[in-house]
Amino acid sequence: MLCTVRAAAAPLLLPAVLPPRAAAMSTLLVSQPRYAWLRELGLSEENPGVYNGRWGGAGQVVTTYCPANNEPIASVRQASLEDYEETVKKAKEAWKVWADIPAPKRGDIVRQIGDALRQKITVLGSLVSLEMGKIFVEGVGEVQEYVDVCDYAVGLSRMIGGPILPSERPGHALIEQWNPVGLVGIITAFNFPVAVYGWNSAIAMVCGNACLWKGAPTTSLISVAVTKIIAKVLEDNKLPGAICSLVCGGADIGTTMARDERMDLLSFTGSTKVGKQVALMVQERFGRSLLELGGNNAIIVFEDADLNLVIPSALFAAVGTAGQRCTTARRLFLHESIHDEVVAKLAKAYAQVRIGDPWDSDTLYGPLHTKEAVKMFLDAVEQAKQQGGSVVCGGKVINRPGNYVEPTIVTGLPHNAPIVHTETFAPILYVLKFKEEEEVFAWNNEVKQGLSSSIFTKDLGRIFRWLGPKGSDCGIVNVNIPTSGAEIGGAFGGEKHTGGGRESGSDSWKLYMRRST
Structure with missing residues (x-):
């Protein structure tokens, strides 16, 4: 395993005053002293889920859980x-x-x-x-x-x-x-x-x-x-x-x-x-x-790209929010001349990702949202292997409380492999080789979704072809920046199945x- 797990730290916010002893014995986090800050938001053990000028609700009572430890x-x-x-x-x-x-x-x-x-x-x-x-x-x-x-x-x-x-x-x-x-x-x-x-x-x-x-x-x-x-x-x-x-x-x-x-x-x-x-x-x-x-978003890296931009950008786009953004990078197309170099550098960067409790200020990577998401992650990794992929980094569940999985890099798959065309809401990055601009632009567009996309290059002509009618068919088209992230001043959204x-x-x-x- 290339990814390391950082020891869990104390929660960010601590209570100024301890709640009554009886409440501290509750199994719910909201009643435990270290989570007393939840009261600042008006939350209690059971909360009304309907508001229309007054608070109420007569439906089913549902408990929510912390993905970092699966505690209620x-x-x-x-x-x-x-x-x-x-x-x-x-x-x-x-x-x-x-x-x-x-x-x-x-x-x-x-x-x-x-x-x-x-x-x-x-x-x-x-x-x-x-x-x-x-x-x-x-x-x-x-x-x-x-x-x-x-x-x-x-x-x-x-x-x-x-x-x-x-x-x-x-x-x-x-x-x-x-x-x-x-x-x-x-x-x-x-x-x-x-x-x-x-x-x-x-x-x-x-x-x-x-x-x-x-x-x-x-x-x-x-x-x-x-x-x-x-x-x-x-x-x-x-x-x-x-x-x-x-x-x-x-x-x-x-x-x-x-x-x-x-x-x-x-x-x-x-x-x-x-x-x-x-x-x-x-x-x-x-x-x-x-x-x-959804979005099955791609980053395309040409041979003239600045790898000092590519590595942190690809890492952030693929691993941020544990791969659970609609704009997460799920496909990374690398020109064949730089494929091995980029994969090696990216795997090294993955190994340095600090994994831990999401409220620890040193943590860069937290858990998946649910246990079901962990299962989908494992199923996708297995399908990738069966379809000819090689797991370069990650691919396993992390042995700690909560829904933690290793951020994963898979190489060796064809651009049209079924799993590559499947959006899995998890930190799995499929790294794929290409030779020519025309083919890789087509591969970017061949998936059902059309949310976000990005290229890394210094070629101005290529940049404007990418932005033009025969370039990316996505609603968000980036140049030399990650697929994830957006600014509120622009319209956010995508085409096709997005x-x-x-x-x-x-x-x-x-x-x-x-x-x-």
Whole structure:
């Protein structure tokens, strides 16, 4: 094994005052002294998972677990279908109030939400590390993305609108009018349990929409904690809490949202498989959907590339968030003349990755989110071997508590091997050889998804061919930087089986509005 495991360290945040002795005996982490900081977010042993101006929930009680040790954190009472029905009605009523507020004033409310998140950024980032499993700096960074998109949305609130066009009829005006769609349903995934909701809700709100959020069941505490922060801002401004409603739940709630004609727009982030089902249900009622699905992302390294850029970039793109980003690099195409050199250097870099508890500030690599993800990782490694691949680094489960696996490099597979064309949400990087530019551009585009892509080269002509119509067919096209990571000022999303949706910046706001001429 080339990857080393770093000893676990103490949690980042420690309680100032010990809780009562009885609570400390609880098996739930929320009641243990070292995790008393969870109380700062308003969390307790059992938390209501429905918010529509008041907190409640009459559905199943679900416990969430820490991926670093598989210990229970706390539980959330999910929404029943009756809770969902009540919440939709209240959200629709709240929209009537919200839509009448001038857009710049709506922007000011979103600004206050961003400020409230700033005040809780460290403790909320710690919760992301604890419940999702990503390292602390990424947890804080994810909350910062929500803060940043709030700042962006404030400016946007004074700019949204359409043009006045020349009319061919004398004495007439031709106006393009943009209005909010109404109620935006937002279904988010476990891997970015804060940021994706922020991308959607901040933009949707300044456009004049109410929001109904269903987060991933395995990160329900994050959904509750974020909603508590937003609810306080709405309450302080004497606005209906149902403007930003929450319904924690599973597939039953998600299916109901997809089929509900009262959902004027449904934004779904998740797997391509489930996204296709959602798209069909929404389309069956001629509804609107915004899909952010999977990505089988590639980095292409040409013989003239600066390897001092390539090695850290490939490492970050493949290993960051333990390979659980939709923009994670899963394929690495190397020109045949530099293949062996890059593989050797990359394996050496993998061996230096510090593995440990995600809340340890020295950790660079944490656990997979669930035990099921570990099984999928092992299955994919075995399939890669059966299809002719060689494991250069990793490939095994790490012997420690939690859902830890070794970051893995596989070589020797053809570009069209079935496992190479399969998106596995795990830190497996398939390293592949190529000879010519034309063939490798085609190989980049031959997978079903079209989210992110990157090339490393110094050839300006090649760069512009890569950016042009015969280059990458992805929604995010990078040059000399990793596939992972994005800026909120640009539109985020992908093509083909990635869903075609766009969120965050640029003109993504138009998806949350309807246009009249």
